Amino acid sequence: MSQSASLNTNPLAQQLRLPNGSMLRNRLAKASMSEALGTYDNRPTLGLVTLYQRWASSGIGLILTGNVMIDRRALGEPGNVVIEDEADLPILQKWARAATDQGAAIWVQLNHPGKQSTKGLNERNIAPSAVPFREDMAAFFDTPQEATSTEIQDIIERFGRSAAICKKAGFSGIEIHGAHGYLINQFLSPHHNQRTDQWGGSPENRRRFLLAVYAEIRRQVGADFPVAIKLNSADFQHGGFTEEESLATIQALVDAGIDLIEISGGTYEAPAMSGTLQEQKKASSVAREAYFLEFAEKVRAAVQVPLMLTGGFRSAAGMNAALASGAVDVIGLARLLAIDPDAPAALxxxxxxxxxxxxIKTGIKPIDLMGLMEILWYSLQLKRIARGGEPRANESGLLAFVKSLAMSGWGTYRTRRLRARN
Known part of the structure; x- marks a missing residue:
């Protein structure tokens, strides 16, 4: 089959029009991964430009950035990029053009970590409620302080301001990170959110924060700028966010005008995207490849918003089968693009x-159960690509863990020192 013929018949290669009228050139998306390629005072670097040029040159339709934080006082890890003013607008513009000049859309994933920030990195961590991590993780994460109403309002406004700056810099859209146990997910979860005011209690109150963030972003970027969300199907945690609540939240977001929903699942304490949890899935789910396809089918039965599914895809046949089912519209790839940044050209x-x-295993059971290497090992590969090199697909998990531990410790120290000077 010729290349032109395969592109005509391959569902992955078909364009997608979003509700606001903007177009994606195909159905492949690079999903968000932790890059930690910012400076230790949280500014973007030219390494990001190099990395995203490589991905865009593969022909992929949509590229989602790694976590971009909205507040320098609330970092998820050393090296996070923070966008809270226009000080870095020139390099942000270069970052955006790295993708758009090659025909790819690039959306910034905006986030606030809430309690999911390693010990010592921030002066204090806030969350909906002062709920500690489980005992075996307490050595890595402090118990947060409960956010005040004033702090909640400030965070809402920061999301909107950061989104407006991203639009001005030339990025193609925004994705709100509402999954994986970060702050918005914490507000949605009855386990993490034990408030009794307007921001907690009933499911309607617990999703009030997310809807306020979305409304503020939409107010600042306008109706024609794509705004998406990454949302958990469930937290897979006792007393956490359930599929039923996720479906109700999706309906509320669709009613509010969201342009795309990326389905995911899990938190740091229950890492659904790691191999550990997925190894327990039944054979029929494994054969279909995608981790959350059954939930996507439930969403599709309820709403017609474009859906992106990330996690578990291994083959072009599996991706095309998911698209052909009608349950999803965009296929998200993350870890594969860290070890083969040119994979979209083949797919x-x-x-x-x-x-x-x-x-990725270290052989250290507590570390492997936390799924940390699904972040740390792949971050090292992204750093190699950002330097103009090639990833090392066979790198030792244990060696990567030791390297990452040293880098994280040094990064935390440097971040705190730089913050103290300012």
């Missing part, structure tokens, strides 16, 4: 990547 022609995503 768009109906061919599989030569690389295979594998579970």
């Amino acid at each position: 768009l022609q109906g061919r599989d990547s030569a690389q295979r995503v594998r579970a």
Whole structure:
């Protein structure tokens, strides 16, 4: 089959029009991964430009950035990029053009970590309620303080301001990170949110924060700028956010005008995207590849908003089967693009990547159960690409953990020192 013929018949290669009228050139998206490629005072770097040029050159339709924080006082890890003013507008423009000049859309994923920030990085961590991490994780994460009403309002306004700056810089859209146990997910979860005021209690009150964030972003960027959300299907945590509440939240977001929903699941304490939890899935789910396809089918039965599904895809056939089912509209790839940044070029022609995503293990059981290497190991590969090099698909998990631990410790120290000077 010729390349032109395969592109005509390959569902992955078909365009997608979003509700606001903007167009994605195909159905492949690079999902968000932790990059930690900012400076230790949280500014973007030219390494991000190099990395995103590489991804955009693969022909992929949509690129979602890694976590971009909205407040320098609330970092998730050393090296996070923070957008809270226009001081870095020139390099933000270069970052945006790295993708858009090659025809790819690039959306900034905006986030606030809430309690999910490692010990010592921030002066204090806030969350909906002062709920500690489980005992085996308490050595890594402090118990947060309950956010005040004034702090909640400030965070809402910061999301809107950061989104407006991203639009001015030339990015194609925004994704709100409402999954994986970060602050918005914490507000949605009855486990983390034990408030009795307007921001907690009933499911309607617990999703009030997310809807306020969305409304403020929409107010500042306008109706024609794409705004998406990454949302958990469930937290997979006792007393956490359930599928039923997720469906109700999705309906509220669709009613409010959201342009795309990316379905995911889990938190730091229950990492659904890691191989550990997915190894327990039944054989029929494994055969369909995607981790959350059954939930996507439930969403599709309820609403017609464009859906993006990330996690578990291994082959072009599996991706095209998910699209052909009508349950999803966009296929999200993350870890594969850290070990094969050129994979979309093959997939768009109906061919599989030569690389295979594998579970990364250190041999240290508590570390492996937390799923941390699904972040740390892949971040190292992204750093290599950002330097103009190639990833090392066979790098030792234990060696990567030792490197990452040293880098994180040094990064935390430097971040705190730089903050103290300012």
